Amino acid sequence: MTDAAITAAAAQIAQAQADKALRPTIAGFFDEATNTITYVASDPATREAAVIDSVLDYEAASGRTSHGSADRVIEYLSANDLTVTWLIETHAHADHLSAAPYLQEKLGGKLAIGAEIIRVQDVFGKLFNAGSEFERDGSQFDHLFTDGETFRIGNLHGIALHVPGHTPADMAFIIGDAAFIGDTMFMPDFGTARTDFPGGDARQLFQSIHRLLRLPDETRLFLCHDYKAPGRDEFAWESTVKLQRAHNVHVHDGVTEDEFVAMRTARDANLAMPTLILPSVQVNIRGGHLPEPEDNGVSYIKIPVNAV
Template sequence: MSSRANMRPEVTGFHDARTSSVQYVVTDPASRQCAIIDPVLDYDEKSGSTATRSADAILEHVQAHGLKVAWILDTHPHADHFSAAGYLKGMTGAPTAIGGRVVEVQRLWQEIYDLPDSFRTDGSQWDRLFEDGDRFPIGDLDVRVMHSPGHTLCSVTYVVADAAFIHDTLFMPDSGTARTDFPGGDAAQLWQSIQTILALPADTRLFTGHDYEPGGRPLAFQSSIEEQKRGNAHLQMCDEVAFVDMRAARDRMLPMPRLILHALQVNICGGRLPERDEKGRRFLRIPLDALGTPPWA
């Protein structure tokens, strides 16, 4: 059986500057099969325009490097961008997947959006729903799924040999950790999820879902277990109680992401845009005063 070192996946990150999101292509170097993780469907809230530039750049990379897409994966339903999973499935035929507790997120947001009873809250918008400990292949690479709640109810981490895609649990060390004030978020659960991630083997490469380039530093989205333990801004001298208190105080000061009400109705549908009406138009549904009174920005 191949050693861990010999099964090191190739990882390519694609940064979407509009949303500070990082999309990934993770590739098995032997079979040239790959998975696309957290792809972005471009959306301009000022004009209501959608585009596929970000997803098409990923497809160009796939074609240029002779790759075959085996999976299209989301780590959670994103609050700051539309998922391009539906578009990429149509372009590649690859199956889509997300964490199984997305059904609870669907039920939460069905109520917030007052969606009709015909809206399916069974996760059937994806081809597979993963539970904690599930495994699946990308070519010859073995992938393990870790349930990592806290930022959302259904967040998962994908561990691919020595690479872990940790979504919005940990950012780069100078940016700390994810907020937990979205519907279904929980700071104590996030603390436990972070401890599980930091218990991975010491040589694990950690790939985060966003980078905000604080202080104007260059883009960065890969860190190590040791770098996070030693330098994460929100974990220093923290126990669980202190962390939960810190997150609660910090989250009270954060405005909601500008696209949260736009994005969730798309992302709880597997990245599918609303159906067209009889005139060929699509409409988003924006509930007013549904998220309390967070700070404005």
């Protein structure tokens, strides 16, 4: 069966590789506390930009938030005279809180995520007993991307791709010749994302990854996290389709779907939950907003006991 979205993305990438004016300028901001990379992808001609997967600093012991990570992004945008068009989340992260509302207040732009966020909202809305006041329709976001949908950042062309497996709502975003692939693959020496969260599926992830690996070999892949695989001393977050196909320790060419599912399932069974999963998901399904303050003016994050 023809995958029209991948065909269109491949054509866009080839065009951008041939025409420098169609390639984004990309800056990555690494947050070592959560091993997360926030990206700014901008059009050099119009100075329009997208911020992808921002981080709100959160101190679990005290419950306090701060904005150092987001302010670094703001400083870069200001220094380069960039205007934010989009604030994009590749999925509802389980390892950090989103700073999108803070950035939107400071910079504007539309907050967007994949349309399947409604499935994640439904599952976690029940887990946190969020009540009827918590809408499970994605309305906390300004835009819900569907598979194959196109968008613009100034003169740059973008295509949204649905790549479920890590969660049901994961998206990858092709901007010019660059692909921001969220939690699908990591650096080749580290492998792939876990699939044991609610709605995750190892078989789906394998299929999503191989969908991405049909893009042109030299497609630049920008990863959401890095954890420094054993033997590597530096953090890294950019790869290519060609490198992933040849060297990814989990899904290099020759690994079958059944082999991957068996490996991923066994590996996931021994992984600890991310340190910030409960506050992160609770906030991120709300588009990065904290739960509504109670009658004393304080927001509270719930910790379900013996439920996860």
